[in-house]
Amino acid sequence: MAGVPSGPNATPAEPRRSQIAPLAQAVEILDSLPGGGLVLTTLEHALNWGRAASLWPLTFGLACCAIEMMAAFASRFDLDRMGVIPRASPRQADLMIVAGRCSIKMAPIVRRLWEQMPEPRYVISMGSCATCGGPFFYDNYSILKGVDQVVPVDVYVPGCPPRPEALIEGILKLQERIKTEPFLRRQALAAIEAQAGTR
Amino acid sequence: MSLRTEELLLNMGPQHPSTHGVLRLVVTLDGENIKDVWPDIGYLHSSVEKMMEYRTYVQNVALTDRGMDYLVALNNEAAYCLAIEALAGVEVPERARYIRVIFQELNRLASHLVWLGTWGIDLGATTVFLWCFRERERILDLFEQVTGGRLHHVYFRIGGVYADLPDGWTGACEAFLDYFLPHVDEYHGLLTQNPIFEARTRGVGVINRRDAVAMGASGPVGRASGIAYDVRKAAPYEVYDRLEFDVPVHTEGDCYARYLVRMEEMRQSVRIVRRALRDLPDGETRTRVPTTMKPPRGEVYVRTESPRGTLGVYAVSDGGETPYRVKIRAPSFTNLYALTEMMKGWKIADVIAILGSTDIVLSDVDR
Numbered sequence: 001m002a003g004v005p006s007g008p009n010a011t012p013a014e015p016r017r018s019q020i021a022p023l024a025q026a027v028e029i030l031d032s033l034p035g036g037g038l039v040l041t042t043l044e045h046a047l048n049w050g051r052a053a054s055l056w057p058l059t060f061g062l063a064c065c066a067i068e069m070m071a072a073f074a075s076r077f078d079l080d081r082m083g084v085i086p087r088a089s090p091r092q093a094d095l096m097i098v099a100g101r102c103s104i105k106m107a108p109i110v111r112r113l114w115e116q117m118p119e120p121r122y123v124i125s126m127g128s129c130a131t132c133g134g135p136f137f138y139d140n141y142s143i144l145k146g147v148d149q150v151v152p153v154d155v156y157v158p159g160c161p162p163r164p165e166a167l168i169e170g171i172l173k174l175q176e177r178i179k180t181e182p183f184l185r186r187q188a189l190a191a192i193e194a195q196a197g198t199r
Numbered sequence: 200m201s202l203r204t205e206e207l208l209l210n211m212g213p214q215h216p217s218t219h220g221v222l223r224l225v226v227t228l229d230g231e232n233i234k235d236v237w238p239d240i241g242y243l244h245s246s247v248e249k250m251m252e253y254r255t256y257v258q259n260v261a262l263t264d265r266g267m268d269y270l271v272a273l274n275n276e277a278a279y280c281l282a283i284e285a286l287a288g289v290e291v292p293e294r295a296r297y298i299r300v301i302f303q304e305l306n307r308l309a310s311h312l313v314w315l316g317t318w319g320i321d322l323g324a325t326t327v328f329l330w331c332f333r334e335r336e337r338i339l340d341l342f343e344q345v346t347g348g349r350l351h352h353v354y355f356r357i358g359g360v361y362a363d364l365p366d367g368w369t370g371a372c373e374a375f376l377d378y379f380l381p382h383v384d385e386y387h388g389l390l391t392q393n394p395i396f397e398a399r400t401r402g403v404g405v406i407n408r409r410d411a412v413a414m415g416a417s418g419p420v421g422r423a424s425g426i427a428y429d430v431r432k433a434a435p436y437e438v439y440d441r442l443e444f445d446v447p448v449h450t451e452g453d454c455y456a457r458y459l460v461r462m463e464e465m466r467q468s469v470r471i472v473r474r475a476l477r478d479l480p481d482g483e484t485r486t487r488v489p490t491t492m493k494p495p496r497g498e499v500y501v502r503t504e505s506p507r508g509t510l511g512v513y514a515v516s517d518g519g520e521t522p523y524r525v526k527i528r529a530p531s532f533t534n535l536y537a538l539t540e541m542m543k544g545w546k547i548a549d550v551i552a553i554l555g556s557t558d559i560v561l562s563d564v565d566r
Binding site for chain 2: 070
């Protein structure tokens with residue numbers, strides 16, 4: 001790349017600019033203007049509504065809860081009416097429903113899939129096994145006692161397995177949470193701090 | 200001028216929409232042709248057999264319908280309960296045996312519907328998935344009215360079943376069977392003479408009878424290759440010897456044959472349930488056993504016919520409150536080995552067709 005000094009001891013000529021720095025600056029300016037906060041909130045509201053109303057989960061069924069998740073996608077409890085369409089690739093998903101017991105052999109793969117999802121990403125831990133190990137908590141050498149040991153979980157749906165209605169309630173709770181997220185402001189703050197850090 | 204070619208190692212899974220669970224297949228490819236398939240299993244190992252050694256005999260029923268093949272919870276419970284009843288010499292009342300048969304056959308229907316729906320959606324036929332799950336919901340409603348659960352029941356207990364059927368349940372079950380049978384014809388209409396389906400499954404993934412026997416393939420996989428063996432006929436348990444039904448057997452050994460075998464099995468299951476409902480005697484539903492029962496020292500092996508194949512439970516008692524050893528002979532484990540042999544020589548797209556037609560469940564493979 002031209003303009004970037006090479007070599008192990010070279011210092012960069014100018015600090016790297018974050019790609020969303022212009023947006024961050026715009027948000028900062030808007031926030032400080034009188035009445036700007038209202039515009040920002042409305043914009044966040046619209047963006048959040050878009051994100052909450054079309055949550056695309058990664059098809060990540062591990063065990064029995066996967067069957068109830070499939071039933072939730074199927075005819076009777078149609079999840080498509082909530083905008084929830086399953087996607088097979090983590091690159092195209094913004095929600096990971098960990099459905100079923102996660103074994104210790106499987107744990108690094110759960111983590112890797114989560115890391116492959118682009119932000120903003122959410123995790124629903126479906127079922128008792130994903131929440132805390134469930135019936136496989138005692139006397140068990142191979143099941144991870146809760147998937148929150150490897151990925152951060154947003155919503156826990158208990159049950160063994162939870163009914164499709166319970167999963168739908170979990171998704172609705174997540175949607176409520178997304179709708180009140182200060183998404184733009186948080187992103188702007190992170191970009192500004194990163195900028196300040198590299199200067 | 201010769202073309203330089205290389206073999207490609209392709210990793211499928213453990214997260215994959217079509218592997219029906221956490222199966223990892225490392226496929227060696229020459230272009231699109233499969234040279235070798237190496238399955239990596241163990242991603243769902245739940246140490247069920249070890250856990251059973253720390254729980255009483257009565258408590259272990261709850262593990263059988265989760266830790267093993269979760270789609271056939273009642274069949275698992277039946278295999279375990281039959282083994283412990285044989286070990287302890289517990290007599291099961293007639294009514295309970297008929298109820299068990301009814302529930303096992305309904306579970307066979309529910310499992311075959313999941314198989315057909317997921318296989319259809321893997322091959323691209325989305326409608327099959329939605330229609331099969333619509334019927335499956337009706338079966339789960341029937342289950343829920345009696346056992347309280349849709350997927351995991353803990354309904355069969357050592358000595359019988361937990362509770363009697365509620366009033367009107369037999370009528371609801373009959374109504375469901377009348378509703379269901381025309382739908383099997385609907386699924387046939389969608390797939391059986393569909394040119395795309397036939398092109399993807401006819402002649403694909405053939406396993407001949409000798410190889411199937413050598414690899415221990417059982418259940419519909421074996422019966423599609425000409426092995427006319429069904430535990431319900433060969434070594435009848437519960438009241439299967441008093442019920443009339445046929446066992447479909449085909450000889451082609453390809454995916455299409457396995458499909459036809461399971462579709463016919465659905466019809467036969469409806470026949471069994473109808474007959475059992477008609478012959479259902481009155482009486483007790485459970486012989487009470489102590490919560491901390493101590494069967495005498497000994498060992499027993501009981502075979503049952505699960506929708507996947509021969510499901511066996513080998514139980515050893517040392518006279519204590521908890522079993523000394525419970526070993527589960529899982530049908531999907533041996534069928535998986537047969538499956539990997541079936542795939543060699545076919546194209547990468549056939550992996551999905553063959554995998555779906557064999558109907559393995561990874562929880563059954565790994566336990």
